[in-house]
Amino acid sequence: MYYCTMNWDDIKIFLEVARSERLSTAAKRLSIDASTLSRRVHKLEEKLSTKLFERTVEGHKLTQDGEKLLQYARQMELNANQALKNITGDNIHNSGQVRIGVTEAFGSFFIAPHLIELQQSFPNINVELLHFARNIKISRNEADIAIAVEKPKNTSTIISKLCDYQLQLYGHKSYLDKVMGRIDPSQFSSYRWISYVDNLLYTEQLSYLKELDANIKPHFQSTSITSQYTAIKSGLGIGILPCFLAEQDNSLIKLCPNEVNVMRSLYLVTHPESKRLSHVNTVWQYLKQLVSDQKALLLPEH
Structure with a gap:
């Protein structure tokens, strides 16, 4: 029986193309030439004897096999990041970067003005607010936590109503x-x-x-x-x-x-593996407490 092998660089390239859906964007993020990136993707597909992406005018869309590989690749990435955090002790001390994918209004006018207490309590947690004008793809690791304006249907993620x-x-x-x-x-x-x-x-x-x-x-x-x-x-x-x-x-x-x-309502969304990271869970719980404390701003009386 023949088994193919993949190196970590193959996985990183695959993940970046899957997330950005465009070779030019992925190449820029990886700091490599787009033509080189394209060759690497083709070689990976040849190695796996399957097509991972559909090439369309709108970009690279995952095939069914590509979606399967994405789940394993993302797990590998999370495990690698978790290992690094455990070795350095960062995760124990609530330390690390947490990306929150959110709408422009809620991110700019509600979350950003109320981050000072989180910073004071957990100075080693760094927050990145990513404003999306579309549904955020948690399964592709676009963010650690998404705040969605409608309840997602993805059953592989953790979903919790944040607030009205x-x-x-x-x-x-x-x-x-x-x-x-x-x-x-x-x-x-x-x-x-x-x-x-x-x-x-x-x-x-x-x-x-x-x-x-x-x-x-x-x-x-x-x-x-x-x-x-x-x-x-x-x-x-x-x-x-x-x-x-x-x-x-x-x-x-x-x-x-x-x-x-x-x-309207907002929903918190994350991946189970992300939720187990202490710094991600801390931000998740902070957001829950924040909407409770600021309920009068969210639902003011006439």
């Missing part, structure tokens, strides 16, 4: 002055609206205006919640914002609180 949060309608005085100081819910479609770009939404959880009035046509759209926030703040129009963002800006005025009250 409220979104409401906000505007600035400079725009309200143009509409005689009030917003009439029965005339929603007549106002200037700020919103997301509908056809670029990665989840219907971000499609708020459809819940208010199907006739609303936004006058300004952006894939960035920060751009929407600054547009509303400048008086360009009105729009739906998370309360944890808008309530921190006294220049914004909450509008129609009884008629507009959008609720």
Whole structure:
């Protein structure tokens, strides 16, 4: 019986291409030439006598065999990292890097301003916030912890509801002055609206205006919640914002609180092997405690 062997460099190359889905991106991260990387991937496929990637115009997509190898390769990587931490004693002392994949709004306006206590209690834990405008692929190790706006269906990950949060309608005085100081819910479609770009939404959880009035046509759209926030703040129009963002800006005025009250949920997601690392589990528990302590910001009273 013939058994093929793979070295660790093969695994690292495979993992990077699987995660980035693009040779150019993977090559840059690995600091090697893209053509060299392509040859290495082909040689690995020849060695395994199978096709690991489908080459498409959108990039390299894993085949069924590629998905199988990914599970083993990721386990090898986690075991190697765990071994290093145990040898150096880092894991015992809650030390290491924790990557949190999160939406722009929650990462910038809720998590980042509340990391000081974590830093003070665990100075050897370094947090990286990665803003994703799509679903985060925990199985491909894009992050240690993901905060998702809808409950994932992946049964191989650990999923826990983090919190509910409220979104409401906000505007600035400079725009309200143009509409005689009030917003009439029965005339929603007549106002200037700020919103997301509908056809670029990665989840219907971000499609708020459809819940208010199907006739609303936004006058300004952006894939960035920060751009929407600054547009509303400048008086360009009105729009739906998370309360944890808008309530921190006294220049914004909450509008129609009884008629507009959008609720959404967030979910914590991680891989079982990652959850067993003390520094990852510490950040997981910290996030759980943080949303409990800041519930009034997430779900403010009218």
